[in-house]
Amino acid sequence: MAAAIALLAWNTVACGAESRISPLPVREVAPGVFVHFGAIALMNRDNDGAIANVGFIVGGDGVAVVDTGGSVKEGRELLAAVRVQTNKPIRYVVDTHMHPDHVFGNAAFVGIGAEFIGHANLPRAMATHGPHYLDSYRDSLGAALMDGVKIIAPTKTVSGTLELDLGGRRFVLKAWPTAHSDNDLTVFDTQTGTLFAGDLLFVHHVPVIDGSLLGWLKNFDALAAVPARRVVPGHGPLVTAWPGGLADERRYLDCLARELRAAIHRGDPLTAAVKSVCVSESDRWALFAEYNIRNATAAFAELEWE
Numbered sequence: 571m572a573a574a575i576a577l578l579a580w581n582t583v584a585c586g587a588e589s590r591i592s593p594l595p596v597r598e599v600a601p602g603v604f605v606h607f608g609a610i611a612l613m614n615r616d617n618d619g620a621i622a623n624v625g626f627i628v629g630g631d632g633v634a635v636v637d638t639g640g641s642v643k644e645g646r647e648l649l650a651a652v653r654v655q656t657n658k659p660i661r662y663v664v665d666t667h668m669h670p671d672h673v674f675g676n677a678a679f680v681g682i683g684a685e686f687i688g689h690a691n692l693p694r695a696m697a698t699h700g701p702h703y704l705d706s707y708r709d710s711l712g713a714a715l716m717d718g719v720k721i722i723a724p725t726k727t728v729s730g731t732l733e734l735d736l737g738g739r740r741f742v743l744k745a746w747p748t749a750h751s752d753n754d755l756t757v758f759d760t761q762t763g764t765l766f767a768g769d770l771l772f773v774h775h776v777p778v779i780d781g782s783l784l785g786w787l788k789n790f791d792a793l794a795a796v797p798a799r800r801v802v803p804g805h806g807p808l809v810t811a812w813p814g815g816l817a818d819e820r821r822y823l824d825c826l827a828r829e830l831r832a833a834i835h836r837g838d839p840l841t842a843a844v845k846s847v848c849v850s851e852s853d854r855w856a857l858f859a860e861y862n863i864r865n866a867t868a869a870f871a872e873l874e875w876e
């Protein structure tokens with residue numbers, strides 16, 4: 571009897587944690603390129619923080635993961651999804667930028683020999699904002715989902731561009747000037763023309779400014795010039811028309827700049843201005859109420875000093 575109980579306990583320990591991990595559902599958007607499309611929502615306990623698009627590219631001798639999700643649980647499920655497709659080693663984990671919905675899953679990929687890659691500004695951004703993220707997301711995600719979340723800094727950084735090889739499959743990382751954040755990094759799979767845009771591109775989900783409105787607007791021509799056949803936005807569905815798929819985001823950010831400049835020119839106080847700008851856009855975006863005033867407030871301060 572004692573032996574049977576011991577065996578039962580051993581089985582629970584050996585299989586318990588692993589067997590509860592179900593692979594994140596992914597879609598093969600191009601040969602060897604897999605994406606899990608996150609919920610268009612704020613991070614919360616019910617969605618595991620899985621609101622950002624995360625994915626991976628399978629090459630000849632290894633795998634590159636692009637973003638790890640909003641919790642270690644999501645990260646583990648993404649790792650399980652990789653293992654459904656291939657047993658090749660994960661060589662790279664690319665963080666497209668510092669935000670929790672993109673990097674809170676990093677800890678799931680520690681200790682497997684992967685290089686963590688980010689923008690040259692990412693280590694500083696993580697050091698500055700990381701402790702606050704760990705603290706403030708306890709409320710929305712809850713202790714269970716936050717357990718094990720660690721801020722994992724990149725082991726390799728990119729300024730300008732960096733080309734990497736996954737065994738006959740080249741992909742190009744590009745570090746962008748400050749836009750959505752000051753550490754935006756994109757991933758371009760040259761074999762299929764698939765661009766992971768990170769949060770330089772929002773579709774349906776209203777764009778969120780945590781860097782520079784003017785910087786973001788300045789990046790549009792270079793973004794539009796990427797010879798992409800399809801684009802995975804940071805949030806929202808796959809874009810297959812490029813650069814046409816940038817138009818909505820550009821219109822919204824242009825609107826913010828135009829209407830805020832007019833309000834500043836009239837001498838409107840900030841509190842009034844940020845409530846009235848771009849209400850014409852309100853029906854066109856999800857989460858507009860959650861972010862538009864915040865965007866306008868950040869951009870007002872920037873435009874005031876033009």
Ligand SMILES: [Zn+2]
Pocket residue numbers: 667669750769804
């Ligand atoms: Zn973001």
